[in-house]
Amino acid sequence: MPAESATSSPVRQPVAGQNQQPEIHLSHRWKWSSQQAISFLMQQGVENPDVISLAAGLVDPASLPVAETRQAVQELLAVPARGRQALQYGTTAGVEPLRRQLVQHLARLENVEPDSLGITPQQIVVTTGSQQLLSVLSEILFDPGDICLVAAPTYFVYLGVLEGVGARAVPVQTDNDGMRMDDLERQLGLLEQAGELDRVRMIYVVSSYENPSGVSLSADRREQLVEISRRWSRENRILVLEDAAYRELRYDGPELPSVWSFDRDRSSVILAQTFSKSFAPGLRVGFGVLPQELVAPFCDRKGNEDFGSASFCQHLLAQVLAQGQYQSHVEEVRRACRIKRDALLQAAEQYLAPLEGVSWLQPHGGLYVWATVPEHISTGFDSPLFQHAVQQTGVMYVPGELFYAGEPAGRRRCQMRLSFGVEEPDTIREGIRRLAESIRAITSYQSVTSYQSVTS
Numbered sequence: 414m415p416a417e418s419a420t421s422s423p424v425r426q427p428v429a430g431q432n433q434q435p436e437i438h439l440s441h442r443w444k445w446s447s448q449q450a451i452s453f454l455m456q457q458g459v460e461n462p463d464v465i466s467l468a469a470g471l472v473d474p475a476s477l478p479v480a481e482t483r484q485a486v487q488e489l490l491a492v493p494a495r496g497r498q499a500l501q502y503g504t505t506a507g508v509e510p511l512r513r514q515l516v517q518h519l520a521r522l523e524n525v526e527p528d529s530l531g532i533t534p535q536q537i538v539v540t541t542g543s544q545q546l547l548s549v550l551s552e553i554l555f556d557p558g559d560i561c562l563v564a565a566p567t568y569f570v571y572l573g574v575l576e577g578v579g580a581r582a583v584p585v586q587t588d589n590d591g592m593r594m595d596d597l598e599r600q601l602g603l604l605e606q607a608g609e610l611d612r613v614r615m616i617y618v619v620s621s622y623e624n625p626s627g628v629s630l631s632a633d634r635r636e637q638l639v640e641i642s643r644r645w646s647r648e649n650r651i652l653v654l655e656d657a658a659y660r661e662l663r664y665d666g667p668e669l670p671s672v673w674s675f676d677r678d679r680s681s682v683i684l685a686q687t688f689s690k691s692f693a694p695g696l697r698v699g700f701g702v703l704p705q706e707l708v709a710p711f712c713d714r715k716g717n718e719d720f721g722s723a724s725f726c727q728h729l730l731a732q733v734l735a736q737g738q739y740q741s742h743v744e745e746v747r748r749a750c751r752i753k754r755d756a757l758l759q760a761a762e763q764y765l766a767p768l769e770g771v772s773w774l775q776p777h778g779g780l781y782v783w784a785t786v787p788e789h790i791s792t793g794f795d796s797p798l799f800q801h802a803v804q805q806t807g808v809m810y811v812p813g814e815l816f817y818a819g820e821p822a823g824r825r826r827c828q829m830r831l832s833f834g835v836e837e838p839d840t841i842r843e844g845i846r847r848l849a850e851s852i853r854a855i856t857s858y859q860s861v862t863s864y865q866s867v868t869s
């Protein structure tokens with residue numbers, strides 16, 4: 414929660430000489446967005462290039478679609494009029510050829526005919542990655558102090574977005590089926606008792622292969638979530654933001670219906686999707702399906718930012734979807750990522766299983782494995798384990814505490830996110846071996862120091 418009391422006027426330094434300028438005033442928005450962990454993580458990656466990264470949430474580099482993209486660019490530019498259109502500004506909500514293709518794309522994912530989706534292309538907004546959708550949406554929905562319920566743990570960059578608009582993220586407990594609906598109702602009840610129900614704007618869920626835990630919201634809970642959001646919508650509508658970033662990266666396990674599909678009149682759930690994971694993050698194309706009455710407010714705000722995401726990338730993606738190579742490419746990405754996931758899980762069996770108190774979840778998709786070490790071992794950036802892993806054995810992970818909303822004191826500190834997207838299978842195995850070495854080193858160091866402190 415940002416400091417409500419933060420002063421809006423800068424503390425100005427006395428002007429001592431001609432060359433000395435008064436301080437630059439920075440806004441509350443900046444203060445609320447400063448010191449995000451993502452910057453520290455990126456910096457660690459750059460400063461330690463030899464370290465094996467089980468931290469970066471990047472997609473498999475080898476399966477990036479160079480050939481498909483080359484063909485699409487050539488076709489796009491083969492007809493000068495089309496080329497010029499792609500090189501011109503587009504519209505704020507997104508270019509028409511892509512929005513039309515997106516209706517077909519969504520229908521395929523939902524396993525229905527396009528006509529049965531119950532939406533028009535006008536309800537689809539195209540954004541610069543789905544990150545921009547999350548960010549612009551949060552700007553139009555939250556005033557400082559408004560509330561968003563989130564899973565504990567959840568996507569930490571979105572927690573940063575909420576902080577950046579002054580919103581309060583209230584954590585909801587999870588288990589192996591995702592956000593617990595009994596705890597969601599309990600939290601809503603507590604907020605009602607505190608007279609704060611009217612500040613609740615949204616419930617945010619990463620429905621499939623959550624970043625970081627890899628778990629998916631079960632089908633039952635998807636339906637319940639929509640029902641709960643409606644039942645608790647009293648003074649204002651409580652929306653659900655379904656972040657389906659990893660939806661297409663399914664390796665095994667059932668294909669689940671979207672939360673959005675249970676919102677029959679398309680009034681409560683916002684569906685956020687992206688082509689970053691299934692095609693190419695460098696294109697930065699994401700999209701959202703919004704309730705009708707949110708489209709204009711969304712475009713008002715997005716208009717202030719960019720009056721339209723890169724038109725060229727949108728035309729390119731429309732071409733990719735039209736030329737029919739998208740599906741086979743996604744199959745290829747799934748195949749490559751499944752191999753990497755299996756490499757990580759096999760290495761975990763080999764190297765982590767023998768360590769007492771170490772466990773992990775087995776994801777059916779996505780890019781992450783969520784691991785837990787004994788409660789007394791902290792995994793944070795300044796912990797002995799993180800330092801040892803980066804400096805001694807040469808492996809990096811993302812500390813689990815970053816993924817929890819709420820007061821730092823209440824966060825679990827003994828977990829970590831292990832990504833299998835970037836490194837090759839052999840390197841992933843070596844990374845897990847090194848991680849096990851660091852955990853073993855810290856465990857024995859801690860038992861020696863506690864033995865010494867008891868005996869001295």
Ligand SMILES: Cc1ncc(COP(=O)(O)O)c(C=O)c1O
Nearest residue numbers: 542543544568624658687689699
């Ligand atoms: C859960 C989740 N949502 C959204 C995003 C944003 O991705 P993009 O902006 O590339 O679509 C990410 C990126 O890693 C993510 O993990």
